[in-house]
Amino acid sequence: MNVLEMTDLEIYELGTKQLTEQLGTTYAAQFLQKCKPRDYDYTVERHKWLADDPDILTMAKQVQEAKALQAKAERVKAERIDAWRNGLLELTDIEIYELGLKVLADSLGAYGFLRFITQHFKHLNSDQPIDLPPQSVPDNGTRVIPNQQIRETDPQD
Numbered sequence: 001m002n003v004l005e006m007t008d009l010e011i012y013e014l015g016t017k018q019l020t021e022q023l024g025t026t027y028a029a030q031f032l033q034k035c036k037p038r039d040y041d042y043t044v045e046r047h048k049w050l051a052d053d054p055d056i057l058t059m060a061k062q063v064q065e066a067k068a069l070q071a072k073a074e075r076v077k078a079e080r081i082d083a084w085r086n087g088l089l090e091l092t093d094i095e096i097y098e099l100g101l102k103v104l105a106d107s108l109g110a111y112g113f114l115r116f117i118t119q120h121f122k123h124l125n126s127d128q129p130i131d132l133p134p135q136s137v138p139d140n141g142t143r144v145i146p147n148q149q150i151r152e153t154d155p156q157d
Contacts (some may be wrong), residue, residue: 003112015116031100
């Protein structure tokens with residue numbers, strides 16, 4: 001599997017197949033419904049962080065504490081995923097989202113992951129089914145739809 005040689009549709013199909021195999025149909029559908037672009041202004045948060053800029057010793061201590069908390073959170077997350085795989089609990093929405101992103105990144109790589117997400121977002125913002133090629137408009141003004149020709153007329157005609 002070389003994602004550089006695959007079409008967007010092939011990458012999307014492979015990604016959805018991997019999600020379904022590893023998360024199950026229900027969680028894969030939940031992940032795809034929740035996976036959509038968000039409006040977020042990072043610069044506002046950055047300015048808040050920079051306003052309270054601590055000294056270097058405090059920052060080093062904060063980094064060490066953050067690493068310890070992250071390691072603990074990763075252990076807990078791994079335990080919860082193992083329990084889910086054994087049928088002992090249900091995942092939360094954020095766990096589904098994080099696990100879905102990890103499945104896609106691991107199975108498609110960085111480039112394939114980005115192409116999958118781009119294709120998914122295009123699909124969310126379009127009425128056209130994802131499995132159809134985009135409609136093209138030749139130079140003569142005729143819109144080509146598979147097996148059909150529709151002549152678009154100028155409203156002034």
